[in-house]
Amino acid sequence: xxxxxxxxxxxxxxxxxxxxxxxxxxxxxxxxxxxxxxxxxxxxxxxxxxxxxxxxxxxxxxxxxxx
Numbered sequence: 774x775x776x777x778x779x780x781x782x783x784x785x786x787x788x789x790x791x792x793x794x795x796x797x798x799x800x801x802x803x804x805x806x807x808x809x810x811x812x813x814x815x816x817x818x819x820x821x822x823x824x825x826x827x828x829x830x831x832x833x834x835x836x837x838x839x840x
Contacts, residue, residue, distance in 0.1 A: 781799070783800065
């Protein structure tokens, strides 16, 4: 069980084409979201075998464009 309240834990896995890539990372509480997303994207890239150009990746949520 993860007990450190000053940390963020991210578990992510993807299974594709007969193999699985997983991450189980711990970050300081003040981590930048781009750092977390970069690690997740690297896992997805590893499962596909090629990279994605996702610089400046933005987060979408319903109503974002309504402002």
